[in-house]
Amino acid sequence: DTGVSQDPRHKITKRGQNVTFRCDPISEHNRLYWYRQTLGQGPEFLTYFQNEAQLEKSRLLSDRFSAERPKGSFSTLEIQRTEQGDSAMYLCASSLVSGAGELFFGEGSRLTVL
Amino acid sequence: GENVEQHPSTLSVQEGDSAVIKCTYSDSASNYFPWYKQELGKRPQLIIDIRSNVGEKKDQRIAVTLNKTAKHFSLHITETQPEDSAVYFCAADRGGGADGLTFGKGTHLIIQP
Helix, strand or coil, X not given: CCCCEEECCEEEECCCCCEEEEEECCCCCCEEEEEEECCCCCCEEEXXXXXXXXXXXXXXXXXXXXXXCHHHCCEEEEXXXXXXXXXXXXXXXXXXXXXXXXXXXCCXXXXXXX | CCCEEEECCEEEEECCCCEEEEEEXXXXXXXXXXXXXXXXXXXXXXXXXXXXXXXXXXXXXXXXXXXXXXXXXXXXXXXXXXXXXXEEEEEEECCCCCCCCEECCCEEEEEEC
């Protein structure tokens, strides 16, 4: 499968714990995006990378959230001191084109904070 | 930032009939308007997109129209089939990756047999 892959697919954690999600984009794609989706809502933009540079961060991304993309390949999204409001599906997407173009989404990582 | 409104939230149509989903956007600088289909428990997948220099685009049973003056765009599905049942999201993008895609809240399309 050469699509976008995310790990883990499901994570249950207790409030206050840290969690980390990984995304492996399509190999030739230089753009990588993180979105958050809650039930009944569309995906909400969190941040994006062009190669290893993090170029945009949403106001939704509090200081408890950090994302990295070392060497411009896979990316990690870490949430520190999780809160119940962090429960959501975290979607990663990648894109090849510069400017606006098709995003290829992964299956997502579902986070449940108890 | 961009704001995308999508209507209706739920749409039920008889198999074989047409379905229309409408979206409005707020940022006149947006120039790319994709539609994504998300089946239950699956990833969103692009079904059609349109850029601001085009008024209409068609791909088999699916078409999208764009009215830049009014800042609205619509998805049209003709001859609906059971496999069209899903949640459909419209989105808008200013290009350059800034803020990424802004999605609507989605329309749950139900095809009645």
